[in-house]
Amino acid sequence: MTAVVLPAAPRVLIAEADPWSRDLLQQVLLNVRCDARLDLCSDGQEALHLLAENPYDLVIVDWELPGVDGLNVLRNVRQRKRNPPLPFILMSSRNDSASVREVLPLAPAAYLTKPLNMESLTHRLQELLLNAGEEVSCEMPSLAPGITLSAYLERRRESADGAPLMTDVQLAVKRSLNPNGLDLTVLKDEIRTDPQVTAVLIAAANSAAHHLGATVQTLSQALHRLGTGQSMNLILGLALKRSARLSDPFLADYAERYWELSLRTAEYGRTLARLLDLDQERCYCAGMLHRLGDLALLRCLQEWKQAGGELDEWEEVGEALAEFGAGYGSALRTRWRLPLELRELIAAVYQFGGGVYSREALVMNMAAQLARLTEHEGIEELAKSRTARLLKIGLPELMRLRKK
Numbered sequence: 001m002t003a004v005v006l007p008a009a010p011r012v013l014i015a016e017a018d019p020w021s022r023d024l025l026q027q028v029l030l031n032v033r034c035d036a037r038l039d040l041c042s043d044g045q046e047a048l049h050l051l052a053e054n055p056y057d058l059v060i061v062d063w064e065l066p067g068v069d070g071l072n073v074l075r076n077v078r079q080r081k082r083n084p085p086l087p088f089i090l091m092s093s094r095n096d097s098a099s100v101r102e103v104l105p106l107a108p109a110a111y112l113t114k115p116l117n118m119e120s121l122t123h124r125l126q127e128l129l130l131n132a133g134e135e136v137s138c139e140m141p142s143l144a145p146g147i148t149l150s151a152y153l154e155r156r157r158e159s160a161d162g163a164p165l166m167t168d169v170q171l172a173v174k175r176s177l178n179p180n181g182l183d184l185t186v187l188k189d190e191i192r193t194d195p196q197v198t199a200v201l202i203a204a205a206n207s208a209a210h211h212l213g214a215t216v217q218t219l220s221q222a223l224h225r226l227g228t229g230q231s232m233n234l235i236l237g238l239a240l241k242r243s244a245r246l247s248d249p250f251l252a253d254y255a256e257r258y259w260e261l262s263l264r265t266a267e268y269g270r271t272l273a274r275l276l277d278l279d280q281e282r283c284y285c286a287g288m289l290h291r292l293g294d295l296a297l298l299r300c301l302q303e304w305k306q307a308g309g310e311l312d313e314w315e316e317v318g319e320a321l322a323e324f325g326a327g328y329g330s331a332l333r334t335r336w337r338l339p340l341e342l343r344e345l346i347a348a349v350y351q352f353g354g355g356v357y358s359r360e361a362l363v364m365n366m367a368a369q370l371a372r373l374t375e376h377e378g379i380e381e382l383a384k385s386r387t388a389r390l391l392k393i394g395l396p397e398l399m400r401l402r403k404k
Contacts, residue, residue, distance in 0.1 A: 009035040010057035010129050015047035015073065016040075016091075017065055020204035021230075024237040025060060028118065031240045032125045034138035044068025048076055056086060058109075058128055063092035063099075074106050087128050091116065115229025118236060140242075140306045149304060149316060153324050156300045157331050163295030164246045164302075166259050167194040169235050182228040187235075192219055195262055195292050197235055198285060201226065203336035204234055215339045218281040243299050243306070250313045251298045254321075258291040258298075261371055265290060265349065268367035271401060276391065278360050286345035286364050287371075289338075293329020294321055300328075326350075362391050370401065 010033060016022040022040055029036055039054065041047050044065040051059070051073070059077065063070040074088055087109040092099065095113040103111050110124050130136070143152065172190035176183050191197045198219050205222035206215060216222050223231050238244060246252040266287030273283040297320060305311050333343050348361035349368040357365075366387045373379065379402060382388060383395040 009033070009037055011037045011039070011054065012058045012060065012129075013039045013041070013047065013050055013054075013056050015042070015044065015059075015061040015065055015070065017042045017062060018204075018207055018210075020200070020207055020234060021062075024233055027237050027240040028121055029060075029125055029129075032122060033129045033136055035136055036129070042066075044070065044073050047073050051077060058087045058089070058125075060089045060091070063090055063094065071103065071106075074103075074108060078106050089124065115227065115233055118233055140303075143304075143307045143309055149309060149311070149320065150323075152304055152309065153297070153300060153320060156303075157324065157328055158335070160296045160300055160328060160332065161241055161243075162199065162299070162332055162336075163196040163292050164255060164299045165194060165196055165238060165244050166255070166295075167191055167197065169194070169197065169239050173232055173235060182232055184223045184228060184231070187231065188220055188223055191235065192284075193263060193266075193288070195259070195288050195295060196238060198288050199292055199332070199336060199338065200234060200238060201231065202285070202342070203338055204230075206337060206339060215341070217339050217342045218285050220281055243302050246298065246302055248302050248305060251302050251317070254317060255295055255298050258294045262288050262291045264371035265364075265367050268370045268401065269364055272363045272367055272391075272393075273360065275393075275397070275401075276359060276363065278363060282342065282345065283360055283363055283367070286342060286349065286360075287367055289333075289342070290346045290349040290364075290368070291329075292332055293327065294325040296328045296332060297321060297325050357390075359391065362387055366391060366393070370398070373402075 012029060014022060014025050014029070016025060019042070022042070026038060026040065029038070039050050041050060042065075045067045047061060047065070048068060059073075061070040061073050065073070070090055070092070074090055077086055077088055085107060089110045089112060090103060090108045091112045091114060093114045100111065109128060112121060112124075167190070169191065172187065173182070175190055176187035201219060201222040202216055204210065205225040210225055212225075216225050226234070246255050266284045269283035269287040270280045272278075273280040298317075301311060301317060301320060311317065329346075333346070344358075345361055345364045348357065348364045366382075369382055369385070369387070370379075373382070379398045380395065383393075383398050388394070388398070
């Protein structure tokens with residue numbers, strides 16, 4: 001048998017100011033070369049420092065970097081006269097002929113305009129990082145020796161990738177395409193029931209590169225702020241991540257139940273908001289996102305099993321959800337910088353402390369209580385609750401809501 005000689009793992013620098021675009025580039029590159037050693041940075045000065053310190057096989061830089069821009073990073077690289085020249089991909093939102101003429105003498109391996117064409121980017125990365133016919137496969141990272149499940153989950157809380165996808169995003173994008181491009185209205189209807197997609201798009205729309213006005217708090221606002229190309233890229237990029245979907249039947253069943261609870265809460269929230277002439281979309285999004293942490297935890301439990309960890313499905317999964325689910329949700333909402341107003345609506349789903357609450361927060365608390373009622377539970381007690389009194393909703397309205 002002939003031994004297969006794997007190509008040496010390339011070292012790649014990605015310099016992109018927007019965290020969500022940076023993460024997307026990372027996922028696309030790892031999908032081509034899962035063994036690549038990546039350095040990530042967000043400004044031109046740091047990129048120059050890393051270039052001076054490390055030998056790279058490929059550099060991917062955005063022209064619109066803060067401080068030293070990407071074009072000057074490229075100039076600096078070419079002044080070093082490396083032979084052969086360092087492959088350099090320059091990205092930019094500039095597609096005018098003057099900008100192209102300015103770049104061409106510096107001989108980038110590619111000049112890609114934003115929003116990026118994912119197929120074109122993938123093809124170019126394959127040309128630069130793989131020889132013809134080569135494929136690279138990578139094993140799941142192994143667990144640290146002696147690590148316990150509790151310690152693993154504690155460690156993963158601040159770096160979890162979020163919830164598994166509950167929607168076939170590739171099919172959703174395909175259904176939203178027409179001869180004129182991507183229809184954002186159709187796309188919203190296709191993906192609005194997916195907590196991970198909703199959270200990521202809202203977070204990306206509020207990132208520094210896109211924060212050009214009022215805070216984005218709904219999926220519809222996020223899609224319009226990001227635009228068709230960037231929205232599509234971010235959605236498809238989510239499918240490239242490890243454990244993007246749950247393949248373990250037991251964990252997938254758990255996720256399905258949390259997802260259904262999120263859907264019921266979101267629908268009750270929207271219906272109540274419409275009844276009371278409040279913001280329906282905000283309430284719907286808050287309901288959709290309130291179990292994000294539990295779903296993210298289930299994704300990490302699958303990664304634990306894939307890395308060789310043991311898992312008592314009935315006992316340990318329940319204990320892990322009880323201990324870490326809320327913390328995972330809080331960590332994700334903070335790390336992704338979801339708007340405070342939206343986070344307050346999500347918090348209202350669980351409980352009230354003291355103080356004065358917005359009517360939307362009261363709606364979310366009521367929606368959650370309705371969603372948790374079983375088929376055989378009456379709603380008489382709910383009609384007597386403090387939330388119902390504050391909203392001025394009685395038994396007749398609640399009964400009509402329950403029948404929908």
